[in-house]
Amino acid sequence: MLEALETHVTELTPPGAGGVSVLELRGPGVLGLLASWGCAQALPGQLKFSRLSLAGEVLDEALVCVFSPLHAEVHIHGSRPLVRRFAAQSQRAQGQGLRSGADGPTRRSVTERATLALAHAPCELAARVLLDQVEGAWAGECARLAKSSDAELAKSLAVWSERSARLRYALEPARVLLAGPVNAGKSTLFNVLVGEERAITSEVEGTTRDLICERVQFGPWPVDLVDSAGERALDLGAAQSQVEHAGQLLARSQAARSDWILWLSPGSSSSATAPGRESLALKGPPMTVLATCKDRPGADPKGISALQDPAQAAARVSELFQDALGLRGTPWEARQPVAIDEEARCFLRKLQGLSPDLAREQLLQ
Ligand SMILES: Nc1nc2c(ncn2[C@@H]2O[C@H](COP(=O)(O)OP(=O)(O)O)[C@@H](O)[C@H]2O)c(=O)[nH]1
Ligand SMILES: [Mg+2]
Numbered sequence: 001m002l003e004a005l006e007t008h009v010t011e012l013t014p015p016g017a018g019g020v021s022v023l024e025l026r027g028p029g030v031l032g033l034l035a036s037w038g039c040a041q042a043l044p045g046q047l048k049f050s051r052l053s054l055a056g057e058v059l060d061e062a063l064v065c066v067f068s069p070l071h072a073e074v075h076i077h078g079s080r081p082l083v084r085r086f087a088a089q090s091q092r093a094q095g096q097g098l099r100s101g102a103d104g105p106t107r108r109s110v111t112e113r114a115t116l117a118l119a120h121a122p123c124e125l126a127a128r129v130l131l132d133q134v135e136g137a138w139a140g141e142c143a144r145l146a147k148s149s150d151a152e153l154a155k156s157l158a159v160w161s162e163r164s165a166r167l168r169y170a171l172e173p174a175r176v177l178l179a180g181p182v183n184a185g186k187s188t189l190f191n192v193l194v195g196e197e198r199a200i201t202s203e204v205e206g207t208t209r210d211l212i213c214e215r216v217q218f219g220p221w222p223v224d225l226v227d228s229a230g231e232r233a234l235d236l237g238a239a240q241s242q243v244e245h246a247g248q249l250l251a252r253s254q255a256a257r258s259d260w261i262l263w264l265s266p267g268s269s270s271s272a273t274a275p276g277r278e279s280l281a282l283k284g285p286p287m288t289v290l291a292t293c294k295d296r297p298g299a300d301p302k303g304i305s306a307l308q309d310p311a312q313a314a315a316r317v318s319e320l321f322q323d324a325l326g327l328r329g330t331p332w333e334a335r336q337p338v339a340i341d342e343e344a345r346c347f348l349r350k351l352q353g354l355s356p357d358l359a360r361e362q363l364l365q
Contacts (some may be wrong), residue, residue: 007033011083014119018078023086025072034064034072037086042066052076052086059085110138110344117171117340122215123222125170125331129338138344141337146363150356157352157359164339164348169259169327171340173215173222176321177254179280180264182206182230185292189264189306190214190227192314199227206230206240209247211254218318220331226254231276248276255280260324261287262317267300286324290316 007027013020025033034042038053039062048064052074060082063075076082114133121127145156178186187199187208194214200207212227229247236245255261263277280287291303304313322328339345351359 009033009087012073012116013078014116016078017080021076021078021083023074023076023083025074027070030066030072031069034066034074037074039064042072044068054085110340111136113343114138114340121171122173123170123217123220125167125220126222128332128334129167129170130340132335133338133340135335137335138337138340142363146360148360153356153359154352157348160337160339161345161348161352163336164345166327167332167338168345169221169325170331173224174259174321174325175224175226175254175257177226177228177251177258177261177285178264179228179251179255179261179276180230180292181266181276182232184230184264184266185306186230186264187212187227189292189304189313189317190225192306192310193225193317205232206244206247209244209250211250218321219327221322221327223321226258228254252276252280256284258285260285260321262320263287263289264292265289266293266296267291288320288324290320 007025007029010024010026012022012024031042034040038058039048039050042048042050042064044066046064046066048066050062050064051058052060052062060076062077064072065075066072074086076086110133114130118127118130118134121130141156141160145153148156178190180186182205183203187201190199190212191197191201193216195216198214199212206229208227209229214225216223216225228251229244231248231251234241234245234248236242261280263280277287277289291300293299293305293307294301294303295305295308304316306313339348347362351362354362
């Protein structure tokens with residue numbers, strides 16, 4: 001009920017620069033907010049050309065459509081600073097900020113949120129999943145499930161959850177950390193996976209210090225890949241070592257934020273016990289150890305060589321990633337319901353905790 005008393009400003013157009021940004025105003029303060037923007041005479045049922053101003057300063061020419069005293073749309077030019085100015089003003093007037101349609105207020109249905117998210121799909125797989133939901137996969141299956149038996153309800157919810165957990169990695173790219181000792185070939189592999197010379201590679205130990213992040217694709221899955229400083233014991237008396245140590249700390253701090261750590265070892269994978277590996281492993285995400293530089297004498301022949309055989313190295317890493325996160329197999333089946341964001345996943349979890357009767361009731365809402 002509290003929500004109904006508030007006035008919300010939602011950006012309906014996808015966030016980003018564009019010709020026009022459409023702001024939706026909903027709630028009892030709509031006409032007051034429009035008046036504070038210099039559009040006092042807006043009446044329900046009218047489409048009005050208006051010069052919008054804030055604190056006496058004319059900011060933009062806009063089209064204002066008032067549907068009712070509780071609902072209006074303002075079409076302003078799609079400049080981000082301009083949208084932010086109106087957002088900041090609505091924050092002051094209403095005690096809350098602009099809502100992005102893509103972030104999605106709670107009341108929005110999955111179909112509507114999928115429509116808004118489609119413009120920002122991080123990969124083709126995500127676009128297919130979102131398009132299915134736009135075309136009613138979620139809404140239709142909710143309606144069907146609301147009439148199903150107890151057994152079918154429980155089974156379907158379990159299947160939806162499993163599918164949604166997997167496809168989350170299509171909609172929200174996994175973060176993958178390349179870690180390991182210095183000179184393990186991390187930056188060389190990073191460049192191979194990114195497809196360009198993005199990071200400096202060198203036989204000089206401790207070359208990489210900052211974190212370097214790029215969006216890549218492992219099979220159908222989008223991934224935010226992070227290259228990091230390598231591990232080695234340092235004499236912290238020297239200024240150079242302190243800088244390198246700061247890089248090592250940055251790398252370790254990334255572990256907890258990552259979904260998967262690929263620990264590269266220039267020796268054999270079985271004897272990859274370099275300092276730092278255990279502490280990274282303790283941070284939580286699954287870790288896979290992979291031997292590198294297999295072309296070197298005495299190296300593990302089951303490893304990779306990003307330098308000599310980049311295609312094999314990229315294919316191997318992609319396979320290991322999908323194995324580690326359980327993403328092997330057909331990633332997508334057409335027209336299946338998927339919880340596309342945290343809000344929808346929350347809803348699924350809630351349904352699974354309810355009695356079948358209550359769950360069916362919720363599915364109808
Ligand atoms: N022989 C061989 N050398 C490699 C391979 N990968 C990287 N290197 C070399 O090893 C050195 C360290 O590589 P780099 O990627 O900078 O290692 P990092 O410190 O782990 O980032 C560079 O001279 C690379 O050219 C490989 O697969 N085989
Ligand atoms: Mg490096």
